Amino acid sequence: MGLKEQAISGVLWNSVGKLLGMGIEIIVGIILARILTPKEFGLIGTITVIITLSQVFINSGFSQALIRKQNCTQEDYSTAFFFNLAIGIIFFVILFLASGFISRFYNKPELKPLVQVLGIGLIISSFTLVQSAKLIRRIDFKLQTKISVIASIISGFIAVIMAVKGIGVWSLVVKTLFNQAINSILLWYWNRWKPDLVFSVASFKELFSFGSKLLLSGLIGTFFNNIYYIVIGKYFTAADLGFYTRAELFKNLPSQNISDIMTNVSYPVLSKVQDDPAQLKIGFQRIISATFFIVAVLMFGMAAVADNLVITLVGEQWRQSVFYLQLLCFTGLLYPLNSINVNLLNVVGRSDLYMKKQLILQLTTIPVIIVGVTYGIIVMIIGISINSVIGLIIYTNSAYRFSGYSLKEQIIDIMPSLIIGGTMGLIVFYVGYFSKIKPITTLFLQVGLGFTIVIILSIILKNEAFYFLIRSLNQQILMRFKHRGKS
Secondary structure: OOHHHHHHHHHHHHHHHHHHHHHHHHHHHHHHHHHOOHHHHHHHHHHHHHHHHHHHHHHOOHHHHHHHOOOOOHHHHHHHHHHHHHHHHHHHHHHHHHHHHHHHHHOOOOHHHHHHHHOHHHHHHHOOHHHHHHHHHOOOHHHHHHHHHHHHHHHHHHHHHHHHOOOOOHHHHHHHHHHHHHHHHHHHHHHOOOOOOOOOHHHHHHHHHHHHHHHHHHHHHHHHHHHHHHHHHHHOOHHHHHHHHHHHHHHHHHHHHHHHHHHHHHHHHHHHOOOOHHHHHHHHHHHHHHHHHHHHHHHHHHHHHHHHHHHHHHOHHHOOHHHHHHHHHHHHHHHHHHHHHHHHHHHOOOHHHHHHHHHHHHOOHHHHHHHHHHHOHHHHHHHHHHHHHHHHHHHHHHHHHHHOOOHHHHHHHHHHHHHHHHHHHHHHHHHHHHOOOOHHHHHHHHHHHHHHHHHHHHHHOOOHHHHHHHHHHHHHHHHHHHHHHHO
16 A cells, blocks of 8 residues: 555544544533532643643653654664553652642642542553654554444543443542553454563663653643643632533544544654655645644534534533533634644654744733733633734745745645635534524534535635545545455
């Protein structure tokens, strides 16, 4: 299978996995949101940043370093595995001992046992990083899809049963840990890779020289991206944080998942052509255009149907999340573009440049936090959106040095998708605004209308991203038929 076919197959299988995962998460999330309260979701959101930062330390950039390296040896994999495992254990102990301080900082005693138990997930995650990296190197997203779907179904089912039984916030904790544990077990069972009892200092230095820069930039980015959880959890109520996290969850379902799909596939694919500037730019350009088309449609559409979506899926108790969601959709629109431009810097081995730009960008978060604490969560979200625009300018200009794909060119390429998504969103919003029928009926009407408008406008404007996606899908279908015919 050629590189192009591998990329298309990877995108499709990764898309299938993400869509199935999204579907399962939506169903489980709807059920849990109707059983649990915004306060209980807020408690988990309060400690999310701590767990996420610890995960960044465990990875240490080794996963990306293994994927990028042209010829990885068993020694490389084993070294990365044992280092990740050691860091996972260390950070579990640190979190366990610091749980009392964390609960006192937020003035929420119930957080202490939650932090201690959730910390177990750090050890579990340290077992899976090398296994996942090997699959990504092979662009084998079919197996990853299979594993993630199974893990999501089982962990979601257990969480719902526990919530129904009145276990409360612990159902969310168990859902997270079971998902990680099942994912890890199945990766080890089906991937069939085992480490050797070896730790190479030379291999460690080589991987860490690249990964350390990603570690530092990852820590900076993760801390500042999640610092709003800390601020809201500290200066507002747990329920307020619950509303915010619910809105962000809805936003992330399309935005972050689409971004993950494209970066997971594009990283190993673009790494193979990193020494061919012409092919690198062509591949990068297609990824940007196709990704933005999908995200623009989904983000404008979600902002337009936010009211009916939230009320229909999780109920009136979550209405405060609606306006938060509509504002966050703008950051969701730009997130994939920022992520893909950053991804290119890692592809060409300039993780140091990403680290520097990341530090500069995150300094602008400080005034956003100050204004947010003073004037409220809505003003804070507006500030987050402004930071996303600044980030796009910074990261695009940096990536241009290596891809030759400037910010101006990117804007020109995404403009048709922006027009299509914006026009569709405006029409769909006013349909919902003037509708007098039930929210669920209006929601289905809006979705169907939006889908139709996007297709019509894409054909009228001859949007290249739309036709590229159609051609790629048709090509993959034909490949599947040919493969079955030969077998």
